[in-house]
Amino acid sequence: MLRSLVIASFFSIFWITPLKSYSPRFVSSETCSRSALNAAQSAAPNGRCLTRGVPLSPGLLLSGEKPDFLKIVSAKLEKQHGIGLFEACSVNDDLGAETVFREYGAVFVAEGVTVPSKCIFATEAEVTAFQSKLETSTRSVGGTTITLQRPAMDALIAAREAARKSGLSITPRGGPNAASRSFATTLRFWNSRLYPGLEHWKRQGRITAKDVADIRKATIPEQVDKVLRWEQEGIYFARGFSKSILYSVAAPGASQHISMLALDVTQFGNGRVREILAKHGWHRTVLSDLPHFTYLGVPENDLPRLGLEKKTSGGEVFWVPDLRTEKEGLRTENGTGEVR
Numbered sequence: 001m002l003r004s005l006v007i008a009s010f011f012s013i014f015w016i017t018p019l020k021s022y023s024p025r026f027v028s029s030e031t032c033s034r035s036a037l038n039a040a041q042s043a044a045p046n047g048r049c050l051t052r053g054v055p056l057s058p059g060l061l062l063s064g065e066k067p068d069f070l071k072i073v074s075a076k077l078e079k080q081h082g083i084g085l086f087e088a089c090s091v092n093d094d095l096g097a098e099t100v101f102r103e104y105g106a107v108f109v110a111e112g113v114t115v116p117s118k119c120i121f122a123t124e125a126e127v128t129a130f131q132s133k134l135e136t137s138t139r140s141v142g143g144t145t146i147t148l149q150r151p152a153m154d155a156l157i158a159a160r161e162a163a164r165k166s167g168l169s170i171t172p173r174g175g176p177n178a179a180s181r182s183f184a185t186t187l188r189f190w191n192s193r194l195y196p197g198l199e200h201w202k203r204q205g206r207i208t209a210k211d212v213a214d215i216r217k218a219t220i221p222e223q224v225d226k227v228l229r230w231e232q233e234g235i236y237f238a239r240g241f242s243k244s245i246l247y248s249v250a251a252p253g254a255s256q257h258i259s260m261l262a263l264d265v266t267q268f269g270n271g272r273v274r275e276i277l278a279k280h281g282w283h284r285t286v287l288s289d290l291p292h293f294t295y296l297g298v299p300e301n302d303l304p305r306l307g308l309e310k311k312t313s314g315g316e317v318f319w320v321p322d323l324r325t326e327k328e329g330l331r332t333e334n335g336t337g338e339v340r
């Protein structure tokens with residue numbers, strides 16, 4: 001019962017404001033019982049119970065007119081990892097996975113490289129197993145030794161050469177973590193926000209000592225899901241406790257840096273540098289994270305073909321999954337102090 005309520009409710013409110021009434025959105029075939037279907041249709045008249053992996057939400061239905069992000073991701077996961085979308089990312093019943101997919105999902109359509117096999121890697125062992133399959137390249141770039149998937153590194157080196165000819169440089173921002181990250185690193189960043197938040201909200205009486213004990217014992221995907229649900233009730237975990245934790249850190253096991261397809265760039269504010277990076281397949285894909293670039297393997301003109309859409313935030317351009325919903329993204333302010 002709880003599960004179906006959650007499934008029926010999670011999808012719509014998170015992107016609007018906390019405490020709005022829920023409306024059902026997104027139902028997988030496993031849960032597409034008559035009651036779930038009715039519940040969903042009552043709020044989403046155009047909704048249909050479709051095949052596994054295809055969302056019920058009319059906002060997410062496949063139009064067939066434009067390249068479809070979900071179809072492209074599904075095809076890549078099948079081809080590269082032999083798994084379906086829902087094995088990589090249980091977007092129908094897990095708010096954490098759904099949010100991560102929406103926030104960082106552009107990396108799943110990158111061309112000529114290996115895309116992640118999970119929205120949220122749950123353990124160090126899972127990350128290590130995935131990373132060990134990648135063809136990587138480690139080089140000293142601007143004095144910092146970084147590791148990327150080989151095509152991403154080759155493109156970066158070519159971009160640096162093009163920049164050099166224009167009297168510009170492109171360097172990693174913030175040491176080796178600017179490129180690749182281990183699970184442990186992403187977990188450390190996450191815990192640096194989670195633990196102070198738990199203490200804060202316990203002191204405020206909004207959560208109990210048992211809540212704290214339970215979430216500390218939970219798996220990482222469960223933690224992410226729980227934190228995002230608390231945040232729907234205004235129990236926030238970013239520094240200052242007034243914004244979502246995802247303003248400042250990626251969910252552990254979910255950072256694009258784990259895939260070795262992301263780079264935080266020192267010269268992110270230079271439009272010419274961004275142009276050169278874009279020509280070489282490097283684009284901004286995480287809304288509001290200004291220094292963060294993702295290797296997608298194609299120039300900007302080709303991004304719509306991958307099911308990505310152009311979003312402008314604070315005058316800056318980002319390419320994000322085109323999920324055909326009316327909802328706004330989580331973040332509206334651009335920033336640079338993040339470890340996503």
Ligand SMILES: [Zn+2]
Pocket residue numbers: 257262263264291292293339340
């Ligand atoms: Zn980054």
